[in-house]
Amino acid sequence: MLRFRSANLGELRPSVVTLPTTVPGVRLAYGEAEETFRAELVAWLEANTPPHEVLNQPKHSSAYLMDWSRAWQRTLFDAGWLVPGWPPELGGRNASASEQMIYFEEFTRREIPRSLNPQGLGIISPSLHDYGTPEQQERWLLPTLRAEIAWCLGMSEPGAGSDLASLKTRAVLDGDNFIVNGQKVWTSGAHHSDWCLCYVRTDPTVSKHKGISVLVIDMHSPGVEARPFAELSEPTYFDFNEVFFTDVVVPKENLLGDLNNGWALTQGSLSHERAMLWIDFAYASQRAFTALAESSERVGNNGRPLREDAHFRDMLGGFYVDTQAQTLMGYRGLSKIMAGKPAPEHSLLKLYGSETLQDILLAAAEVQGHEALDLDVLGPKMWRDGAWVTQWMRSFAGTIPGGTSEIQRNIIAERVLGLPRT
Numbered sequence: 001m002l003r004f005r006s007a008n009l010g011e012l013r014p015s016v017v018t019l020p021t022t023v024p025g026v027r028l029a030y031g032e033a034e035e036t037f038r039a040e041l042v043a044w045l046e047a048n049t050p051p052h053e054v055l056n057q058p059k060h061s062s063a064y065l066m067d068w069s070r071a072w073q074r075t076l077f078d079a080g081w082l083v084p085g086w087p088p089e090l091g092g093r094n095a096s097a098s099e100q101m102i103y104f105e106e107f108t109r110r111e112i113p114r115s116l117n118p119q120g121l122g123i124i125s126p127s128l129h130d131y132g133t134p135e136q137q138e139r140w141l142l143p144t145l146r147a148e149i150a151w152c153l154g155m156s157e158p159g160a161g162s163d164l165a166s167l168k169t170r171a172v173l174d175g176d177n178f179i180v181n182g183q184k185v186w187t188s189g190a191h192h193s194d195w196c197l198c199y200v201r202t203d204p205t206v207s208k209h210k211g212i213s214v215l216v217i218d219m220h221s222p223g224v225e226a227r228p229f230a231e232l233s234e235p236t237y238f239d240f241n242e243v244f245f246t247d248v249v250v251p252k253e254n255l256l257g258d259l260n261n262g263w264a265l266t267q268g269s270l271s272h273e274r275a276m277l278w279i280d281f282a283y284a285s286q287r288a289f290t291a292l293a294e295s296s297e298r299v300g301n302n303g304r305p306l307r308e309d310a311h312f313r314d315m316l317g318g319f320y321v322d323t324q325a326q327t328l329m330g331y332r333g334l335s336k337i338m339a340g341k342p343a344p345e346h347s348l349l350k351l352y353g354s355e356t357l358q359d360i361l362l363a364a365a366e367v368q369g370h371e372a373l374d375l376d377v378l379g380p381k382m383w384r385d386g387a388w389v390t391q392w393m394r395s396f397a398g399t400i401p402g403g404t405s406e407i408q409r410n411i412i413a414e415r416v417l418g419l420p421r422t
């Protein structure tokens, strides 16, 4: 077990390993061309990023586009810095995988959001890009990238979360329209969205992964009702919704992809972007770790500072290793992907990153004692400000969506380790 002997653990500062660095047996370093790319990006960000007080204004939901965020996303689009891996006409510059990694490093390290409608930009745009007809892309993809419209994602239902294929929201083709009835839940930002990318059952007679289709539903249509509800972690912040569809008429040209082939849309493009999102957890873990390390002067139950407590020191050492290991795993996986090799590391990173963050935040909250529950005492900033206990509860937003930790373990067991299904 690692033991830290530093007299002042508050000075222990993990850093997200930034390249170039040397790991025994492996040399990880960006090339000159990539560092030129970084310099161009940094210069542009320094000249154009809205001031800190603008970026940090309280948000209303994950689909509420404030005026500044519309303008900022449009600026990114016009300058080719919105989706760097895409071509210029789609807000990019055909950046390579390593350049995209640099892009995410710089945005994450500086805590600069690209969009205040992350599901619209990160999940729905790739689906429109991959499966939309030219007319659909003109109608929805470009306005989404230019922050003119906001989206919600209608996947989960009361009886279909991890087992998404069990969804029951029904769409029946009637002439030129689908008629939609059913209910979604956990629909982030639905009450502020213009459109919903909605997974519906169009054929209930075939096996459950078949017979699913994807419709683009106008959230202002008669029969659509979004009922926002508060989060346990933040009673005043309304992002989640229940969404009810009652005889909603959806033109059949709003079908995205082929009829009954909706399952294919759960896998969008931007695989490089997906392979880089671990950096978000890596920086968040670093901030949480720093806050925990700074608590080492607090006095424990035995009347002595925590820095003298062997259990606390061991815990800190373990978390330090975790924060560094996830970063190095991320870069190792990226370098394999760039070499065209499989990268099983990336199947582990969502689980490892989100759980490391959660474990550090729980430990950090416990160390604060009753102050952790005091809403006026702020913990480390985790995407938004909040009390220590709020930040720990907020960390569940990493371990649940996009496949819960248990589902991630199933995937790792079956697809990475090749263990038999039971």
Ligand SMILES: Cc1cc2nc3c(=O)[nH]c(=O)nc-3n(C[C@H](O)[C@H](O)[C@H](O)COP(=O)(O)OP(=O)(O)OC[C@H]3O[C@@H](n4cnc5c(N)ncnc54)[C@H](O)[C@@H]3O)c2cc1C
Residues within 6 Å of the ligand: 119, 152, 153, 154, 155, 156, 157, 158, 160, 161, 162, 163, 185, 186, 187, 188, 189, 396, 397, 398, 400, 401, 402, 403, 404, 405, 406, 407, 410
């Ligand atoms: C912050 C946040 C934002 C979200 N935004 C959206 C959104 O915009 N749109 C949307 O459609 N959904 C959204 N969701 C919902 C999210 O996709 C679901 O919560 C998630 O898929 C889990 O489904 P569930 O909540 O129904 O839990 P369930 O699937 O019912 O799972 C309950 C528990 O059982 C475990 N479990 C389930 N199946 C298995 C299994 N096979 N093996 C082992 N354990 C299992 C799970 O791990 C979990 O612990 C969001 C969720 C969060 C937390």
